[in-house]
Amino acid sequence: MSVIELKDVWKIYSMEREKALTLKEKFVNIGKKRRREEIIALKGVNLNIEKGECFGILGKNGSGKTTLLKIIAGILKPNKGNVKVEGKIVPILTLGLGLQRELTARENVYLYASILGLSKKEIDERYEKIVNFSELEKMMNVKLKDFSDGMVMRLSFSVAFHVDADIILIDEVLAVGDAAFQIKCLEKIRELKKEGKTIVMVSHSPDDIRRFCDRALILDRGEVIFFGEARKVCEKYEEMIESERLKRWNEEAEKENKIKFDAFFEYPYVLKKGEKCKITVKIRDVSQLPNLFFEGRNKVRVFSKKVENERVIFQTDSLPLPEGEYNIWIECNGKFITKKPFKVVVKNSRGSNENMIYIPLNSKLPFDGLTLVFGQTVEKEYEEYENGKTLFVFENLENLTNGGNACLFNGDKIIAVGKKEDVLEKLKEEVWQYLAIKHFKDILAKTEMGRSLIRYEGNY
Amino acid sequence: MLKNLKKIYSSKDVILRLAFTDLKLRYAGSYLGLFWSLLEPLLIILVYSIVFPLILKADFFEWFLFFICGLIPYRYLRKGTMEMTTSLVDYSNILEKSRMRAENIIYAKAISTLISFLIELSIVFVLVSLFVKPSIFILLLPFAIGISFLINLGFGFYFSVIYPRARDINYILSIVFEALMFLTPIVYKIEYIPSLYRGIYLLNPIARLVYVYQTIFLYSSPKFKEYLSITKELIILFLFSLLVFIIGYRKFEKEKEASLELI
Numbered sequence: 001m002s003v004i005e006l007k008d009v010w011k012i013y014s015m016e017r018e019k020a021l022t023l024k025e026k027f028v029n030i031g032k033k034r035r036r037e038e039i040i041a042l043k044g045v046n047l048n049i050e051k052g053e054c055f056g057i058l059g060k061n062g063s064g065k066t067t068l069l070k071i072i073a074g075i076l077k078p079n080k081g082n083v084k085v086e087g088k089i090v091p092i093l094t095l096g097l098g099l100q101r102e103l104t105a106r107e108n109v110y111l112y113a114s115i116l117g118l119s120k121k122e123i124d125e126r127y128e129k130i131v132n133f134s135e136l137e138k139m140m141n142v143k144l145k146d147f148s149d150g151m152v153m154r155l156s157f158s159v160a161f162h163v164d165a166d167i168i169l170i171d172e173v174l175a176v177g178d179a180a181f182q183i184k185c186l187e188k189i190r191e192l193k194k195e196g197k198t199i200v201m202v203s204h205s206p207d208d209i210r211r212f213c214d215r216a217l218i219l220d221r222g223e224v225i226f227f228g229e230a231r232k233v234c235e236k237y238e239e240m241i242e243s244e245r246l247k248r249w250n251e252e253a254e255k256e257n258k259i260k261f262d263a264f265f266e267y268p269y270v271l272k273k274g275e276k277c278k279i280t281v282k283i284r285d286v287s288q289l290p291n292l293f294f295e296g297r298n299k300v301r302v303f304s305k306k307v308e309n310e311r312v313i314f315q316t317d318s319l320p321l322p323e324g325e326y327n328i329w330i331e332c333n334g335k336f337i338t339k340k341p342f343k344v345v346v347k348n349s350r351g352s353n354e355n356m357i358y359i360p361l362n363s364k365l366p367f368d369g370l371t372l373v374f375g376q377t378v379e380k381e382y383e384e385y386e387n388g389k390t391l392f393v394f395e396n397l398e399n400l401t402n403g404g405n406a407c408l409f410n411g412d413k414i415i416a417v418g419k420k421e422d423v424l425e426k427l428k429e430e431v432w433q434y435l436a437i438k439h440f441k442d443i444l445a446k447t448e449m450g451r452s453l454i455r456y457e458g459n460y
Numbered sequence: 461m462l463k464n465l466k467k468i469y470s471s472k473d474v475i476l477r478l479a480f481t482d483l484k485l486r487y488a489g490s491y492l493g494l495f496w497s498l499l500e501p502l503l504i505i506l507v508y509s510i511v512f513p514l515i516l517k518a519d520f521f522e523w524f525l526f527f528i529c530g531l532i533p534y535r536y537l538r539k540g541t542m543e544m545t546t547s548l549v550d551y552s553n554i555l556e557k558s559r560m561r562a563e564n565i566i567y568a569k570a571i572s573t574l575i576s577f578l579i580e581l582s583i584v585f586v587l588v589s590l591f592v593k594p595s596i597f598i599l600l601l602p603f604a605i606g607i608s609f610l611i612n613l614g615f616g617f618y619f620s621v622i623y624p625r626a627r628d629i630n631y632i633l634s635i636v637f638e639a640l641m642f643l644t645p646i647v648y649k650i651e652y653i654p655s656l657y658r659g660i661y662l663l664n665p666i667a668r669l670v671y672v673y674q675t676i677f678l679y680s681s682p683k684f685k686e687y688l689s690i691t692k693e694l695i696i697l698f699l700f701s702l703l704v705f706i707i708g709y710r711k712f713e714k715e716k717e718a719s720l721e722l723i
Contacts (some may be wrong), residue, residue, distance in 0.1 A: 077717060093557040100481060102488035111481055115475040115558050133702055402536075 003167060003198050004072055009081035011042040011222075012066055041067040043082070043222040054199040056216030056230055060238045063219040067200045069093065069169050072200060087166030087198070090116055094171070096156035101145040104138065105155060108144050110161045126162045134158035134186075135181075154181055163189050167198045186211070206234035227342035405443035471564050478568035498580060501528075501646050512647055523722060525588055529677040530646035530670045532584050535607060537576040537615075537666065538637040544569045544616025545623050545630060552723040566620060567574055570613050578605070588677050597676045603694055607701045611669070614704030617712035624722040644670045665700045668693055710722055 015037045041064045049055045059065045070076040071083060073091035098115050099108050111128055113123045131137055134154045144152060161168075170189075189212060195200060201208055209216050209230055216233040217227040217238070226236050468475070487496075508531075509524040516523070547569045548555065548562060581601075588594070622629045634687055644667040646651075653661045662668055672693050679686060 076721075077555070088558070091557070091559060098551075099553045100485060102485055103481065107484075108483070111477055114477040115554055115560055117474070120473040120477075155504055182491060 003051045003053050003086045004047065004082040005082075005083040006045055006047040006072070007084075009042055009047075009068075009071060009083060011064075011071060011076065012042070012079045013039045013041055013082065015039055023059070023401055031234060041222050042071070044079070045219075045222075045224055047217070049198060049200060051198055052193075052196045053212045053215065054201065056213035056233070057200065057202045057219060058204065058206060058209055058216055058233065060204060060217035064222040065204075065219055066093065066171055068219065069171055069200065069202050085167065088117075088168040089169065090160075090162075090163045090165035092116075092160045092171065093169070093171040095160060099152065099156065100143060104141050104143050105147070106140045109140075109155065109159055112156060113163065115162065116163050117165075118163060121426075122164070127165075130158045130162050133184075150181075151253075157181075157185055161192070161312050163183070165197070167200065168192065168198045169202075170202070170204045182404045205239050210234045313348045362454055369414045466486060467561070468567065469476070469562075471561065474560060475564050475567045475571065477573040478564065479575070483571040484518065486572070488575070490621060497624075498583060501531060503581065505531060507604070508647060512709070516648065521591060523589055526649065527647065528584050528587065528679065529674045530644070532577070532580050533604075533673045534641060534644060534646055534670055536573065536580070536608060536651075537612060537669075538576060538634075540573040540577075540612040541615040541619065542630070542637075543573055544612070544634060545619040545633060547616070548620050549624055549723050550718065555720060555723065558718070560718060563712070566613070566616050566712075570609065573612070574605075574609055577608075584677070592678055593680050594677075595682055597679055597682055597690065598686050600676050600690065600694065603698075604669070604676060607669065607697045610701035610705045613664075614701065614708035617708035621712050621715040621719040626718045640664075640666060643667065646670060646676070665697060669697055672697065 040424070047068075057065050057068060067076065069091065070093070071078055072085065073089060073093075074085065075091065097112060099112060103111065109127065110123055113126070113130075114120070118126070118210060131140060134157070136155060139147065139151065144155075147155070188381060189199065194213070199212070201213060213230040215228065216226075217224050218229040218233060218237050226233055337418070339413065465681065469650060505528050506529055507518060512518070512527070513523045517693075544566055547565050550661045551565045555565065585598075606709075619629055619633065642656055643661075650658070650661075650667070650671055672690065675690055675693075677688070709713075
């Protein structure tokens with residue numbers, strides 16, 4: 001049963017274009033019609049969203065995402081076409097709509113909730129829950145102006161997500177608060193989804209969409225250019241973004257052929273996993289040092305740069321390249337200067353890897369995929385298969401030593417939240433516990449892989 | 461109409477909440493809060509009360525009482541209309557991003573200005589009753605307030621949809637209200653108008669409204685003839701206010717969507 005149905009929806013904004021006029025010209029132009037420019041925000045959008053579905057809308061800035069959401073919400077009326085919505089609908093287009101700095105948190109909760117369409121009775125019922133969720137129990141009688149931005153966000157999030165609606169529209173409001181609260185919010189969205197609420201989510205980050213949505217679409221200049229299963233749509237979107245970026249950079253590089261570079265590898269093209277990659281670039285007439293970009297399945301960021309006799313030596317900084325094929329581009333002054341990328345293949349050879357956790361698990365284990373979230377980055381597990389076993393590999397664990405909070409997911413469930421060290425400890429525990437039960441320990445002890453089960457230990 | 465009333469009832473909570481917020485913000489951050497909003501008209505009244513009796517050679521107290529009875533209702537009309545006129549733009553952030561109906565903002569403003577007015581009016585009542593024994597006419601006060609409220613709402617609805625398109629309306633309104641003050645019997649008594657022109661003068665319903673307030677407060681021992689005349693005035697004013705409200709509301713309904721796209 002579809003709860004949201006859009007048929008050939010068009011939306012045209014008419015924008016006032018004001019030329020800079022002198023006073024005299026203005027007087028002359030009085031009475032004349034002002035020039036209006038028409039911008040087509042949506043071009044015949046068709047859409048069906050089922051009940052209980054989480055639907056994602058992807059697109060670049062200005063592609064009409066928010067307009068589409070506003071039309072579904074009924075805030076805007078389409079110029080042409082039909083919109084049919086069944087059930088109570090709550091749009092969360094910004095967090096903290098109409099909040100007043102001069103009022104107390106308690107009054108703001110009531111204000112915001114009533115703007116979202118709750119009656120006083122309904123707010124009274126939910127008030128406890130809202131406050132508990134926000135973890136601001138002691139602050140409710142404090143004026144909002146004394147709150148930090150993060151706290152305001154937390155409060156508004158709590159209110160927004162306790163509105164009991166059948167359909168919830170969310171516009172890029174997920175990236176707020178600290179890691180721990182973010183996780184709580186994500187949990188809440190999952191909960192809402194389980195309760196059978198329909199969620200429509202707008203984002204320009206495919207990660208969020210992949211995480212929650214069943215289906216999605218890509219909007220480009222007001223048109224739906226791709227529609228389907230969320231995973232596929234996200235892949236397509238990432239592809240689009242990537243190809244666009246490369247195209248732009250290549251064009252720029254073609255335009256400016258002035259910079260002369262020589263680059264070569266000191267190591268062979270095929271690297272063993274864990275081996276450090278060394279690339280040397282000769283420089284002439286360059287004002288800025290060049291950078292390397294890695295194109296591949298895994299993002300590689302950390303590099304050391306050394307300048308010796310007109311040469312820049314790049315080295316993967318104690319961080320081995322994860323397995324896979326890489327295209328390496330050289331960039332200078334914001335432009336790509338290599339027409340073709342260097343290819344490097346990193347081959348599977350385990351043993352000398354530092355700063356990684358290998359968790360050997362067989363397919364019967366209760367792990368549906370581990371995800372480690374810390375700070376702003378999300379370090380997803382990446383799976384490998386070897387001898388019929390699934391291996392969960394976490395890269396870049398060294399980054400975790402910087403302190404801060406982390407969270408470990410097992411599929412949808414949170415296993416551990418807290419300080420990074422604690423979370424890692426918990427991760428170890430989980431794994432060992434399980435291994436013990438499965439009598440894997442002995443088998444593991446025989447292999448080198450097993451002994452280096454949690455190699456990062458040495459770093460603490 | 462019944463449907464509209466139902467809609468208002470269903471969104472009464474958000475209207476009251478917005479009105480409460482508006483009132484609270486008006487006085488937030490100041491120690492004496494409400495007092496300042498009263499001080500301003502009182503000061504104006506004081507200045508006028510010293511200057512005008514000198515010119516008009518009238519008794520100070522009598523003139524003072526007469527003056528506040530006219531000025532406070534007039535100020536309410538002006539302030540309410542002006543605030544409602546700009547309200548859609550003032551609350552544009554909410555209107556753009558939530559499903560709340562634009563009417564709610566107007567109603568909320570109407571209620572918050574009404575409450576300010578009631579507070580001011582109660583002070584007027586206390587001041588007046590110190591010098592003049594209140595008559596049975598005081599029972600008519602709620603009707604007069606209701607009429608003021610309706611006129612305010614009508615004006616508010618009408619001008620609020622014009623304002624996003626032409627912001628000049630705000631300046632025009634303030635000038636008109638300033639001028640209109642001298643076409644209503646606030647600084648002078650209605651008797652000063654020669655009876656020949658009084659018919660034309662009373663075509664201005666605002667003048668009648670102000671006159672009704674003055675009558676309600678200041679007639680200590682009304683006669684039968686005055687009962688008749690005030691009833692007549694109230695009926696005329698009620699019809700007028702209803703007309704203003706309906707015209708304003710119609711205009712609002714018709715142009716609401718177009719205006720909301722402009723804010």
